Amino acid sequence: MTAPESPPGAGPSPQPALGLAAENVGKTFGSVRALHGVTVAFPPGQVTALMGENGAGKSTLLRILSGDHRPTEGEVLLDGVPLDLSSPTDARRAGIRIIPQEPEIIPHVSVAENVYAGSLPRRAGRRLDRAELRRRITADLAALGFDQVLDPDLLGSELTAAQRQLVEIMRAITGTVPPRAIAFDEPTSSLSENEVEALFALIGRLRDQGIAIVYVSHRMKEIFRLADRIAVLRDGTLTGVLPAAETDERELVRLMVGRDLAGLFVRQDVATDRVVLDVRGLTTDDVHDVSLQVRAGEVVALAGLIGAGRSELALALAGDAPVRSGEILLGGRAVRLRSPKDAIRAGLGLAPEERKAQALFLHRSIRDNTSLVSLDRLRRRRFVKRTAEKQLAQEYADRLRVRAPSIETEVRTLSGGNQQKVVLARWLARRPELLILDEPTRGVDIGAKAEIYQIIADLARDGVAVLVISSELPEVLGLADRILVMQNGRVTGELGRAEASEEVVLALAMTDDLATGPRTTDTDATTGVAR
Amino acid sequence: MTTPSATADQRPQAPAGRARPTGPRALLDAVGGQNLILLLALAAVLALFGSLNLNYLSWNNIQVIAEAATIAGLLAVVQTVVIICGGLDISVGSQAGLASVVSAMVFTSTGSSALLGMGAAVLVGAAVGLLNGAVIIYGRVNPTIATLAGLAAYKGVAQLISDGRAQGYVLGDPLFVFLSRGRIAGLPTMVWILLLIAAAVHVLLTYTDIGRNIYALGGNDTAARLAGINLNKYLLSVYALTGMVAAVAGVLLTARTGSGQPTSGSEGLELQAITAAALGGCALKGGKGGIGGTLLAVALLGALQNGLTVQGINTFWQNVAQGLLLVAAVVIQQRRGRERAVGLPA
Numbered sequence: 001m002t003a004p005e006s007p008p009g010a011g012p013s014p015q016p017a018l019g020l021a022a023e024n025v026g027k028t029f030g031s032v033r034a035l036h037g038v039t040v041a042f043p044p045g046q047v048t049a050l051m052g053e054n055g056a057g058k059s060t061l062l063r064i065l066s067g068d069h070r071p072t073e074g075e076v077l078l079d080g081v082p083l084d085l086s087s088p089t090d091a092r093r094a095g096i097r098i099i100p101q102e103p104e105i106i107p108h109v110s111v112a113e114n115v116y117a118g119s120l121p122r123r124a125g126r127r128l129d130r131a132e133l134r135r136r137i138t139a140d141l142a143a144l145g146f147d148q149v150l151d152p153d154l155l156g157s158e159l160t161a162a163q164r165q166l167v168e169i170m171r172a173i174t175g176t177v178p179p180r181a182i183a184f185d186e187p188t189s190s191l192s193e194n195e196v197e198a199l200f201a202l203i204g205r206l207r208d209q210g211i212a213i214v215y216v217s218h219r220m221k222e223i224f225r226l227a228d229r230i231a232v233l234r235d236g237t238l239t240g241v242l243p244a245a246e247t248d249e250r251e252l253v254r255l256m257v258g259r260d261l262a263g264l265f266v267r268q269d270v271a272t273d274r275v276v277l278d279v280r281g282l283t284t285d286d287v288h289d290v291s292l293q294v295r296a297g298e299v300v301a302l303a304g305l306i307g308a309g310r311s312e313l314a315l316a317l318a319g320d321a322p323v324r325s326g327e328i329l330l331g332g333r334a335v336r337l338r339s340p341k342d343a344i345r346a347g348l349g350l351a352p353e354e355r356k357a358q359a360l361f362l363h364r365s366i367r368d369n370t371s372l373v374s375l376d377r378l379r380r381r382r383f384v385k386r387t388a389e390k391q392l393a394q395e396y397a398d399r400l401r402v403r404a405p406s407i408e409t410e411v412r413t414l415s416g417g418n419q420q421k422v423v424l425a426r427w428l429a430r431r432p433e434l435l436i437l438d439e440p441t442r443g444v445d446i447g448a449k450a451e452i453y454q455i456i457a458d459l460a461r462d463g464v465a466v467l468v469i470s471s472e473l474p475e476v477l478g479l480a481d482r483i484l485v486m487q488n489g490r491v492t493g494e495l496g497r498a499e500a501s502e503e504v505v506l507a508l509a510m511t512d513d514l515a516t517g518p519r520t521t522d523t524d525a526t527t528g529v530a531r
Numbered sequence: 532m533t534t535p536s537a538t539a540d541q542r543p544q545a546p547a548g549r550a551r552p553t554g555p556r557a558l559l560d561a562v563g564g565q566n567l568i569l570l571l572a573l574a575a576v577l578a579l580f581g582s583l584n585l586n587y588l589s590w591n592n593i594q595v596i597a598e599a600a601t602i603a604g605l606l607a608v609v610q611t612v613v614i615i616c617g618g619l620d621i622s623v624g625s626q627a628g629l630a631s632v633v634s635a636m637v638f639t640s641t642g643s644s645a646l647l648g649m650g651a652a653v654l655v656g657a658a659v660g661l662l663n664g665a666v667i668i669y670g671r672v673n674p675t676i677a678t679l680a681g682l683a684a685y686k687g688v689a690q691l692i693s694d695g696r697a698q699g700y701v702l703g704d705p706l707f708v709f710l711s712r713g714r715i716a717g718l719p720t721m722v723w724i725l726l727l728i729a730a731a732v733h734v735l736l737t738y739t740d741i742g743r744n745i746y747a748l749g750g751n752d753t754a755a756r757l758a759g760i761n762l763n764k765y766l767l768s769v770y771a772l773t774g775m776v777a778a779v780a781g782v783l784l785t786a787r788t789g790s791g792q793p794t795s796g797s798e799g800l801e802l803q804a805i806t807a808a809a810l811g812g813c814a815l816k817g818g819k820g821g822i823g824g825t826l827l828a829v830a831l832l833g834a835l836q837n838g839l840t841v842q843g844i845n846t847f848w849q850n851v852a853q854g855l856l857l858v859a860a861v862v863i864q865q866r867r868g869r870e871r872a873v874g875l876p877a
Contacts, residue, residue: 318757320756320757339756339759339761340756340757340758340759341759341760341761343759344758344759345759350757352757357751357753357754358751358753358754358757359751359754359757360751360754361746361747361750361751361754361818362750362751363750363814363818363819364746364747364750364818368743368746368747371743372743372744372747372758373758373759375740375743375744376740378740379739379740382739382740382741383738383739384738384739384740384743386738426758
């Protein structure tokens, strides 16, 4: 393994660097490489921002730094000394703290007990020392300036999102081992403006105490306010470490997304004028006033960041989430989809985001997994026609080039890409008019990716309307005839193939963060689909 | 995990083919690893007790074993279906007791109509099963808790309507006599009933789309729902089926003992049923298992119990053995499934 490209002003220095560092760290999950030889330093007394697209490897890197994952290769160093981190406890003892995006709060105990969970003060006989607990929490709250915002007697379940975050921060800072490095994983996603200010002030103080700060975020504004240095990951590789003062948004976006996958995509123009799916003003608990159309033979992509409401929209279209208002027309007819069964009957298929949790039956065969939604066409008086079923499963396993010893192989033994192909085979065998593919290439190696792109192109050529949800911008740009960008449950823009670029899509996906006010008004104009 | 490139990419690269293994491998595939272990264990048990007591392997004693195992066997068969769905029914014994009392009391009060007695028992079984399903689905109660409540409540109902005593005397009726002592082609009627119901459930699970959907909803309920399966309908039906088969077991209990028994003979059957299903290879998380394995486990448990009794071993020890077997069955399953231990890092 050679060190990755080392941009000026960064890279490993000859003498042992102070602070936290990852040295040549790689991580493989099954056949998927999440990180490749990442070398990056987090010096003390500085805020190092960590940026990258969804799936670029930020979370994996954080988990390795926090001892939650063991790296497949490379080392984590503290002050130049390699650490042997085999559990989060080891990392804690070394002074490394992570503030997770979703704070883990014990619901039925007080703030004080939540903060010191695992090292509660106790008296003889292991009884809880309430007086000492009270003294400690009061002192710590005052020292951190949280005494006005956090009542130590509140129960975990009574806390607001911001207060939960504060509890996590207190956990990180208090304790017997003083913190040496603290990582924040998108801490502001659930905070209000005032709370963000308070958090930034706190981070500033921690930095001034000489603690190394790792700050993961998508939000450019915050990063330029807070960060001293910015490290960018893409596809598990470090693409640059830049001093914040010497870079700008354009350069960061280029480092985050600029890659060439164009060769993998099949360019064709087979979209027809026949509208298959027509959604008008759809509102559910998670998406608001969404209108869109997908035509036969057309591939429409839904772009956006995680949490933008794309998967929720897909589930609503698949009949798995109640519709509050608006209507869904399939082939020109208004349909009421009260259950996934209704949606399947109406000619709609969804290959959901989490294939293992939401689609696959891991202990069943490829044949069983493939035929499941087509059983109503494969049975005679409720008896499954075995021969027909085998033919169907074999046909689609062959067509999608599922690599397995036989169609009787249990799906759990397959690689991620082949599992995804089994999910696709299930829906292709059903022959839906509209197929929604939610993150069809997540966790899939590059070869299988190319094959899945070909499958999507073939579907479109057969006249299927395809709606693809993807967080990978090159994929969105390469596949789609038309791109809809979502944020916070709303469509914030629509782009044709010609006008779309990674920068434009990313800008629309982060509209609220880059600019507030005027943007939200002119997005309304773009939600209406051109007729 | 240390050699990343040599994992999934290096697997057999041939597209899924029709290759069929041959030789001993094929035999193993056909029988299944778990079933093979059960067969070996059964052979070991038979050999052990057979060598200790020559009468143990006599045709007579084997029929005694089969008859004694029938009632628990019926419950184990339906328990298998419930567990495949990802549920659990620990009220099956109480359901059988209730059905036993109902069959005898209706038989008596209708002037010795065996058919009405049996019909009423099966109806009550279906109703009780539906109630279990409704509490679990619409009350969103964990199946273990819901049927634990049923275990107590149905036993109570049986005791209330029977005043806690054995009810009626049915062995004056030819149909009940046929059930308890009759034979078809040399096998006791009761054993035929078990085999018939087991075969029907096996066909349902393996050859119909209903069975596929049952495995699907137990294996991954979210995925099953997204594949268009109506989970509630299936769960309700499965619990209703369980109630009906438990009622058949209750009717057989009435026939065997000659009268309706609120508790005697049915208490503890749930433990045997669950043990047999777990030994037979049902994953307690659902989605995995089959009738073949369960029947083998029923045979193994029956042979073991009879052998211990023949050797004059205290029934208290038999209870201990049963508990150990249940734990052992689940431990083996967890190991085979490579279940991640609680509290240990990956």
